[in-house]
Amino acid sequence: MESVMAVVVGALFAASVYMMLRRSLVKLVIGLILLSNAANLLIFTVSGLTRGKPPLIPEGMDLPAGGWADPLPQALILTAIVIGFGVLAFAVVLIRRAYEVVGEDDLDKMRSTDL
Amino acid sequence: MLIAVLSGFILAAFAPWLARSVGDKAGWMLSLLPAGLFVYFLGFIPAVIEDGALVIHYTWIPGLDISLNFLVDGLSLLFALLISGIGTFIIIYAGGYLHGHPHLPRFYAIMFGFMASMIGLVLSDNLITLFVFWELTSITSYLLIGFDHENKHARWCALQGLLVTVAGGLALLAGLVMIGLAAGSFELSEILADGDVLREYPLYTAMVLLVLAGCFTKSAQVPFHFWLPNAMAAPTPVSAFLHSATMVKAGVYLLARLNPGLGGTDLWLYGLGIVGALTMFTGSFMALRSTGIKAVLAYTTVMALGTLTMLIGIGTELAITAAMTFLLAHALYKASLFMLAGALDHETGTKDILEMGGLRRLMPITFVTACVAALSLAGLPPLFGFIAKELMFEASLQAPGIAFFATVLAVASAIMIVAMAAVFATRPFLGDLKKTPKHPHEAPLSMLIGPVTLAALGLLFGVAAFIPAAAIVGSSVAAVYGAPVEVELYLWHGINLPLMLSILAVVAGVVLYRQWDRVLAMFERMTFIDRFGPERGYEHVMRGLDWIAAWQTGVLQNGYLRNYLTTIVLSTVVVTGWTFFFRADGAISLEDETGFTFYELGVAALVVMGAVVASVTSSRLGAVATLGMVGFGIALIYVLFSAPDLGITQIMVETLTVILLVLVLYRLPDFLNLSNPVVRMRDAAVAVSLGGLMTVLILAVNGVTVNDPISDQLVAWSVPEAHGRNIVNVILVDFRALDTLGEIFVVGLAAAGVYAMIRFRAEDKQK
Structure with a gap:
């Protein structure tokens, strides 16, 4: 599944960069969402894919039964998902506010707002 | 020794306060430090004559193998004595020359900083320490040249001096590091003990060229000589100090210092010999063209630096003896002449020789001293300068390979210098009294004690040449030559070729002096010299730099997000890709241990399709919907591969995201097609290149485990220590609780921002 995931992550990165290269503000936001998803999935993939072994410890035991998926990358990604949502x-x-003030969705035409 | 070197820096910190509280006599009081140092260094003479060299150790940064070792041998002692001795008089002199100047306290501070750096430079045994002091002298001299900082020209000159010497300093640093690598040690005392190691080093040529670049810029050799006359924008005490004994001689010092290690090759002989001889000639020629009293002296200094460089390049026993003798003689008469020039300028209010005249009755002491010092400059007996000049002629005549070239230029320079020495000693003093901006009278004691003492020493050393020979010249020659040398200096050498050349130089020089006004008139017509000098080159380089800076700022900082992004993405792809494919083996592994099921493939396909459709659709709602598809697909992947917590979080966040996008973005206008197909294709290529790189990199690291995961320990601690059964949750709220607190803070901040912006909108609408 790693090779499939490699392609998925690559496609997400490509789509996000393409969207961020557009002049439309809304597309920029869509690019940002895709980028944060791509980064999360990248960490998830390279830390190793494991089926059916969630890092949960059953009652009465000190370790998960029969091995576990690495919990640390999961914790990091969980943090990243939430922060990503905050940023988004x-x-x-x-952007909504900027559009109201400038009345323009085209990034190229917003250059003079910092004057 | 450490205290001796650092005392100048310490005093520099207190000097302004001292100068303010003591007032008028501060110069005399502050001069006690350099005077004390001078006496302290004198105390080393017997030991140096006895042992040749002393190394004094202090540890500085043991981890980097940088130690604060000081090397005391004849060469460093000669320089240390000159710096502290002349420094004493300069500080006294500055008290008189800058009397009542509002920034005098600051002047003392920088001056002591400079003096301490210079003493540190000549005494350092470690190359890195030496370089630190070297750069400190550049920076302090920048502050000194630009001392009159409200004057735009002074600032420009100071910057020019700084840029030229610091650019050379960079080259020097590279050269010194190469020397350290070649010799396996950064201690001069160890490096110079075995010079063959450096000469046989494969990169010897590059090493020498880099060191020469540093030394030539510092010591104003052709074609970098132009900054030195401009440095005359400094107050005269600075010129007298920096341009007689010290800063400009730092380059010469380093050449002499490294001579036993780097010298003795053709590159060294021709590089130093030819550049030095050309500098010598250029200096005296430009001196002949000048009428500014300090400009004349500045160019004769260029001449002296060229002579020293040439002699070190020639490198015979005789040439080194000549170099060290000349060095001492030059320091004595040049410091004296500079201080006299300052006295003349201070008393008359003009710097132009042509505007002065008839001062002999008003300034008799200045007149007599000027005559003595100028005789030494011209190289006439019985002054010490005569001995130096005789030796210089003799060394040029015997120079291997470049004897004819060196001798012709030496004699030509000597003729011009004799003429200029005569001009300096007579023009301001003889003839009718000319009207000058200020009413002249004899300078105060503080401004005369230095030049008189130094000129008298020049006379004493000439008559009793055995004193300097035995005390310091002998051991310094040995240090530069790398082997003990028998040095005996005599005023009278018998009737021989050097004496004939001296007589020729004096006679021709006097003739030239008589015709000086006509020569000047002739030079006035030759303006092309100024148009094609290396200084124009400097200006072109500076303008070019400005232009490149403006151009690259315009290109790189163009204000378009997509251009920044394209640059970042392409650089990443090129640099990472190049490293991966050409520096690493570029191997990727297609091995798939986990395997895949059809529904997993289906989810993956959904995610990819969603991303592609979201990118190309022209409908906003479609984009938001497919974006949701991507997000929920990813949530499914998390769930399938043992990350239920991630799955839950992703589903919640994705739901909120879609709602938010629908609510907010729906009020924005429809997608516009703002770019043409060519631009879209180009952007797609950029995007795909990054995506491809990421795919390749993931495949390359697939299955590679460098270290054992640290989370095994976290898993083991989870129940016994944290009493939690969901390990991911335990990590978040227990092991990394502070991190999570920070995260909560960030999300809270974002929420506050969102709330504020929505409130503003509401208020806007009410208005």
Whole structure:
């Protein structure tokens, strides 16, 4: 499954960069969402894929039964998903606000707003 | 010794305060430090004559093998004595020359900083320490040249001096590191003990060229000589100190210092010999063209530096003796002449020789001292300068390979220098009294004690040449030559070729002096010299740098996000890809241990399809919907591969994301097609290149485990230590609790931002 996942992650990265290269603000946001998903999936894939062995410890035992998927990358990705959502929410509202002020969705035409 | 070197820096910190509280006599009081150092260094003379060299050790940064070792031999002692001795007089002199100057306290501080750096430079045994002091002298001299910082020209000159010497300094650093690598040690005392190691080093040529670049820029050799006359923008005490004994001689010092290690090759002989001889000639020629009293002296300094470089290049026993004798003689008469020039300028208010005249009655002491020092400059008996010049002629005549070239240029320079020495000693003093901006009278004691003492020493050393020979010249020659040398200096050498050349130089020089006004008039018409000098080259380089800076800023900082992004992505792809395919083996593994089922493939296909459709669709709702498809697909992948917590989180976040996008983005306009197909294809290529690289990299690291995962320990601790059965949760809220707290803070901050922006909108609408 690693080779399949490699292609999936590559496709997500390509799609996100392509979207971020667009001039439309909305597409930029979509690119950001794809990028954070791609990065999470990248970490998940390279830390090793394991089927059916969640890092959960049954009652009465000190270790998961029969091996476990590495819990540390999962913890890191979980943090990243939540932070990513925070950034996204902020970016979306910011863009909405910028659009209201400038009345323009084209990044090229927003260059003068910092003057 | 450590205290001796650092005392200047310490005093530099307190000097402004001292100068302010003591007032007028601060110069005299502060000069006690260099005077004390001078006496301290004198105390080393017997030991150096006895043992040749002393090394004094202090540990500095043991981890990097940098130690604070000091090497005391004839050469470093000669320089240390000159720096502290002349420094004493300069500090006294500055008290008189800059009397009442509002920034005098600051001047003392920088001056002591410079003096301490210079003493550190000549005494360092470690190459790295030496380089640190070397750069410190560049920086402090920048501050000194630009001392009159409200004057734009002074700032420009200071910057020029700094840029030229620091650019050379960079080359020097590379050269010194190569020397250290070649010799396996950064200690001069160890490196110079076996010079053959350096000469046989495969990169010897590059090493020498780099070191020469540093030394030539510092010591104003052709074609870098132009900064030195411009450095005359500094107050005269600075010129007298920096351009007689010290800063500009740092390059000469290093050449002399490295001579036993690097010298003795054709590259060294021709490189130093030819550049030195050309510098010598250029210096005296430019001196002849100048009428500014300090400019004349600056160019004769260029001449002296060229002579020293040439003599070190020639490298015979005789040439080194000549170099060390000349070094001492030059320091004595040049410091004296500079201080006299400052006195003249201070009393008359003009710097132009042509505007001065008839000062002999008003400034008799200055006149007599100027005559004595100028005689030494011209190289007439019985002054010490005569001995130096005789030796120089003799060494040029015997120079291997370049004897004719060196001798012709030496004699030509000597003629011009005799003429300029005569101009300096007579023009301001003889003839009718000319009207000058200030009413002249004799300079105060503080401004005369230095030049008189130094000129008198020049006379004493000439008459009793055995004193300097025995005390210091002998051991310094031995240090530069790398073997003990019998040095005896005499005023009278008998009737021989060097004496004939001296007589020729004096006679021709006097003739030239009589015709000087006509010569000057002739030079005025030759303006092309200024148009094609190396200084124009410097200006072109500076303008070029400005232009490149403006151009590259325009290209790189262009304000378009997509251009930045393209640059970043392409650089990443090229650098990483090149490293991976050409530096590493570029092997990827298609081996798939986990295997895959059809529904897993289906999910993967959904994610890829979602991403592609989201990128190309022209419908906003379609993009949001396919984006949701991607997100939920990823959640499924998490669940399938043993990460239920990730799956749950992803589903929640994805739901919120879709709602948010629908709510907010739906109020924005439809997607516009803002770019043409060519641009889209180009962007797609950039995007695919990154995606491809990521795929390849994942395949390359597939199944590679460098270290055991640290999480095994976290799993083992989970129940007994943290009493939790969901290990991911335990890590988040227990082992990495602080991290999670930070995360909560970030999300809270984002929420506050969102709330604030929505509130603003509401308020806007109410208005």
